[in-house]
Amino acid sequence: xxxxxxxxxxxxxxxxxxxxxxxxxxxxxxxxxxxxxxxxxxxxxx
Amino acid sequence: xxxxxxxxxxxxxxxxxxxxxxxxxxxxxxxxxxxxxxxxxxxxxxxxxxxxxxxxxxxxxxxxxxxxxx
Numbered sequence: 001x002x003x004x005x006x007x008x009x010x011x012x013x014x015x016x017x018x019x020x021x022x023x024x025x026x027x028x029x030x031x032x033x034x035x036x037x038x039x040x041x042x043x044x045x046x
Numbered sequence: 047x048x049x050x051x052x053x054x055x056x057x058x059x060x061x062x063x064x065x066x067x068x069x070x071x072x073x074x075x076x077x078x079x080x081x082x083x084x085x086x087x088x089x090x091x092x093x094x095x096x097x098x099x100x101x102x103x104x105x106x107x108x109x110x111x112x113x114x115x116x
Contacts, residue, residue, distance in 0.1 A: 007055055008054045009052055009056060010052065014051035015048045018048035021059075021063075045078075045081040
């Protein structure tokens, strides 16, 4: 039976979703760090 | 921490988070151009390519403009 938030996530779905969000954020940060390292090695800005 | 998502529609959350991050990143990188010296560094490297827009119009076109205003 669908909970009060019928369209939204329940607790279990939210837990799984949160796992993907954290994984995606970590991947985004790692990519950004690599990109900024490359730009820094090309032209340091401090 | 996962409780913040309860009741929300996953696709809307992903859309909102990605759009917000993309806009913030683009705005931040507007300031990055100056920090790494773009485009000044390009002008120093290629001085022969002057800024074409700032060159004054030749005299001939100026006179034609005056004639047409009477």
